[in-house]
Amino acid sequence: MKNVKVWDPLIRIFHWSLVICFISNALITDPESQLHRQIGYVVVGLVAFRIIWGFVGSRHARFRDFPPSISGSVGQLSDMATGRKRIHVGHTPLGALMIYNLIVTLIGIAITGYIMTTLRFWGIEWVKELHEICVTWAEFSVVAHIAAVVWESRRTGVNLPKAMVTGSKTLPTEV
Amino acid sequence: MSSKTKPDKTTIGLLALIVTQSACSVFFLSDAVADIIADGMAALNDVHLHVEMVATLSLIVAVILEGRFLVRLLRRNAHAERGLSIASGALHDLMEQYFHEWGLTPSEADVATFAIKGLDIAEIAEVRGTAEGTVKAHLNAIYRKSGTSGRGALLGLLVDDLLAQPLIERKEPPKDVPKASGLA
Ligand code: HEM
Ligand code: HEM
Numbered sequence: 001m002k003n004v005k006v007w008d009p010l011i012r013i014f015h016w017s018l019v020i021c022f023i024s025n026a027l028i029t030d031p032e033s034q035l036h037r038q039i040g041y042v043v044v045g046l047v048a049f050r051i052i053w054g055f056v057g058s059r060h061a062r063f064r065d066f067p068p069s070i071s072g073s074v075g076q077l078s079d080m081a082t083g084r085k086r087i088h089v090g091h092t093p094l095g096a097l098m099i100y101n102l103i104v105t106l107i108g109i110a111i112t113g114y115i116m117t118t119l120r121f122w123g124i125e126w127v128k129e130l131h132e133i134c135v136t137w138a139e140f141s142v143v144a145h146i147a148a149v150v151w152e153s154r155r156t157g158v159n160l161p162k163a164m165v166t167g168s169k170t171l172p173t174e175v
Numbered sequence: 176m177s178s179k180t181k182p183d184k185t186t187i188g189l190l191a192l193i194v195t196q197s198a199c200s201v202f203f204l205s206d207a208v209a210d211i212i213a214d215g216m217a218a219l220n221d222v223h224l225h226v227e228m229v230a231t232l233s234l235i236v237a238v239i240l241e242g243r244f245l246v247r248l249l250r251r252n253a254h255a256e257r258g259l260s261i262a263s264g265a266l267h268d269l270m271e272q273y274f275h276e277w278g279l280t281p282s283e284a285d286v287a288t289f290a291i292k293g294l295d296i297a298e299i300a301e302v303r304g305t306a307e308g309t310v311k312a313h314l315n316a317i318y319r320k321s322g323t324s325g326r327g328a329l330l331g332l333l334v335d336d337l338l339a340q341p342l343i344e345r346k347e348p349p350k351d352v353p354k355a356s357g358l359a
Contacts, residue, residue, distance in 0.1 A: 074182035074190070074249070081249040083282025084303045133202070140201045172306065 003168045008058040044110045060090035069093050108134040196238050203231040254288050277320040286313040
């Protein structure tokens with residue numbers, strides 16, 4: 001077994017702050033309250049930071065380290081179908097697709113949420129509808145995200161949630 | 176190290192279909208749930224909702240079936256790196272049939288395929304990204320479940336079966352080629 005440093009502290013702070021903010025706004029806060037919007041703007045800030053960090057951050061935080069890749073994703077699916085274990089130090093190809101999906105969806109939530117508060121779009125039904133659709137999609141994605149993290153942790157024997165807390169992945173030394 | 180072979184069009188098309196239909200299922204299902212929450216039990220008397228639910232459920236069943244088909248396709252492609260000859264197709268089908276009968280796990284089936292192809296333990300471990308001890312454990316499970324004593328016996332089983340039935344169906348000669356020149 002060897003420990004490999006993967007996620008820098010800022011990525012981890014970003015992740016768990018996002019988790020708290022998203023759950024608050026999706027399940028806890030009153031959508032009509034000021035607090036809902038304030039937390040929403042924190043999410044905007046977090047996502048903006050993450051995008052910048054995707055270009056200038058540490059090695060595995062950069063988008064270049066996990067480009068969207070269909071052939072990589074099919075390769076990972078083949079590994080699952082055949083029970084092979086290819087260890088990815090950073091994000092896996094399917095994980096990468098989920099991250100881009102989450103980030104784009106969060107931007108969609110933020111834009112529709114914001115324009116609902118502007119005078120021009122106040123009370124217009126389709127904007128609210130769109131906000132809700134984006135939120136529903138994000139909730140479904142988060143459930144899939146958590147299921148995938150648990151599944152991949154069990155399949156590969158690398159505890160991914162722990163890595164998102166401590167920053168280090170424990171990898172088997174044989175590979 | 177990621178696989179260098181490009182995924183074929185069928186795989187990508189199937190994946191796209193699964194993703195799209197899953198997304199649709201999520202929205203139809205959340206819509207139906209929202210209706211039930213909003214209207215309570217009264218919603219259950221709504222014929223419209225029934226039709227929607229039937230459509231959504233059949234969509235979900237379709238996604239599951241497509242998923243199973245995708246798994247089979249991925250396995251087949253993962254084992255057919257040397258091109259899809261008729262012979263390897265027939266052998267592959269036969270192997271899959273046996274693996275299913277013996278109740279091999281996906282990992283064991285993968286190891287068995289490589290063992291039959293003649294890879295040694297170190298090579299299998301390399302391809303699969305696992306330790307050699309893991310491969311040995313898989314091999315033991317394969318021999319136990321198949322009731323064979325080792326690699327030779329396993330291979331013998333398959334060869335016996337392959338020889339018992341014609342491997343390649345005789346095909347009619349292509350029409351546009353004159354028969355006489357076929358002998359040249
Ligand atoms: C992670 C981010 C967010 C989540 C998970 C979220 C979630 C939600 C949910 C679940 C609703 C209730 C929809 C309904 O059933 O009526 C809602 C409504 C709303 N959200 Fe957000 N939201 C987020 C960000 C934002 C942002 C950034 C803003 C604005 C700056 C915003 C403004 C609103 C407004 C104005 C409503 C409508 C309240 C009403 O009049 O009913 N949201 N949001
Ligand atoms: C208890 C719930 C959660 C757990 C255990 C969890 C766990 C993880 C783990 C282990 C990773 C790293 C994946 C990898 O190794 O490739 C990750 C990444 C990520 N998760 Fe979560 N997650 C949770 C909830 C959420 C929620 C609610 C959101 C947002 C809406 C979210 C958004 C993300 C994003 C954007 C990344 C990418 C990280 C980056 O590179 O910036 N997660 N999560």
